[in-house]
Amino acid sequence: MNKFNLAAALEEKKIKTLTVVSNSRITPNMHRVVFGGEDIARFPADCAGSYVKLLFSPEGETSIEALMASAKPVMRTLTISGRDMAQGTLSVDFVSHADTTAPFDASQGGYAAYFAANATAGDTLCFAGPQTIQSYISEADWFLLVADMTSLTAVMTKVATLPADAKGYVVLNVTSRDDVQPMTLPAGMSLVVNVQGEQAPLLADVVADLAWLDGKVAVWCACEFTAMKAIRTYLNGEREVPRSDCYISSYWKQGVTEEGHKVLKHQDSEAQSANV
Ligand SMILES: Cc1cc2nc3c(=O)[nH]c(=O)nc-3n(C[C@H](O)[C@H](O)[C@H](O)COP(=O)(O)OP(=O)(O)OC[C@H]3O[C@@H](n4cnc5c(N)ncnc54)[C@H](O)[C@@H]3O)c2cc1C
Known part of the structure; x- marks a missing residue:
């Protein structure tokens, strides 16, 4: 502009x-x-x-x-x-x-x-x-919502729209335990909090360590670029979750300003489209 x-x-x-x-x-x-x-x-x-x-x-x-x-x-x-x-x-x-x-x-x-x-x-x-941002698919047996500090606001609005009988996980990667804001989860949803630190596991490993549930999963994930790619590889690759059942996005990239992140995001999106 x-x-x-x-x-x-x-x-x-x-x-x-x-x-x-x-x-x-x-x-x-x-x-x-x-x-x-x-x-x-x-x-x-x-x-x-x-x-x-x-x-x-x-x-x-x-x-x-x-x-x-x-x-x-x-x-x-x-x-x-x-x-x-x-x-x-x-x-x-x-x-x-x-x-x-x-x-x-x-x-x-x-x-x-x-x-x-x-x-x-x-x-x-x-x-x-x-x-508006994309939501999770609604026709699912369970839900996997993954966020970090930058997508905390967004994931909280997604949590608020989950059906009362929803089951699955909300996984949060936060700077400190006290950065988790109060949120009401459906009884069947478990909150998994990963506090960043040198000894802390990577967000993708936390996701991979979750007990996998039966049936069709709806994925909503927004986090750092490298973490997003690892989570996407695990879900679409190892777990064979169809891409159409996933909203997976990066909100920022470590060491790169938003301008640089935008370029990488565009390249990644083109590579993904070429890979269909
Ligand atoms: C759809 C969408 C919604 C978003 N919503 C929010 C939101 O509600 N709140 C929010 O805080 N962010 C949000 N973000 C992320 C935010 O746009 C980026 O973090 C942005 O880079 C911050 O701009 P900045 O000017 O502070 O830093 P930049 O000038 O972009 O970056 C400067 C340096 O800081 C680093 N950096 C940027 N963000 C972080 C971070 N979170 N943690 C550690 N290092 C960082 C960069 O890697 C770079 O090295 C959202 C992003 C998207 C795509």
Whole structure:
């Protein structure tokens, strides 16, 4: 999107400008930023769980003036964690993944993480979207939901729609045990928490160690790129789960900014399509 297009997008209301209402640390490694403002009315009541693109200037600024002055905004993808129609707000939960005590360095990225660490009431942020994400297939004997810190919000909205008699697993890869947010699971669903650390197993190994259940499985998995590929290989390969029964996506890649991840994701998707 160039300078002209950004202006047009703002004019056409394709880009929404929201204002920070509050910013709090909801768990040790997650910031919740609550937004309000006039454009909030453009977000539907059921948008929690959908993703948005947040716009930054290349220097990490978020004001309209800074965005208009830059040739091309930097975009970051986040999930809406809540929409409060009565309060006229929506919230986004940001993983605190960077050392934000060091000055922001555009060459290292961290736009979203720095924004969340520093956002204060009155700051503005431009949003594109929301876009809905794919769900799990509903006709299944059991469910396997896998998430890490970045997809915690998304998986929680998926858990909320599971049938009451659902059985299976919700597997979470988190930075600390306290990063698991309260969620109500159907009685037949087991919560498996893997706390990252040098001694901790890889997420793919945690998934492979689960007792495999009988019947057709519905898979919903979103996590880091390398972990995603290992989980996909296990499920589609060893377990022969048809691809059509799986939503498996990467949300980020270790050591690569969102721009680099996007390129790798595209290459991976082309390789997968060629492999059908
Ligand atoms: C559909 C979708 C929904 C998403 N929803 C959310 C969400 O609700 N909340 C959320 O926090 N993220 C979410 N993500 C992931 C988020 O887009 C990426 O983590 C993004 O890279 C963060 O941008 P950044 O500017 O902070 O870091 P970047 O500038 O993209 O990256 C800077 C450096 O930080 C590293 N990095 C990025 N993310 C992480 C991480 N989580 N842990 C450790 N290192 C990291 C990169 O590998 C890179 O080395 C979502 C992604 C997708 C595709």
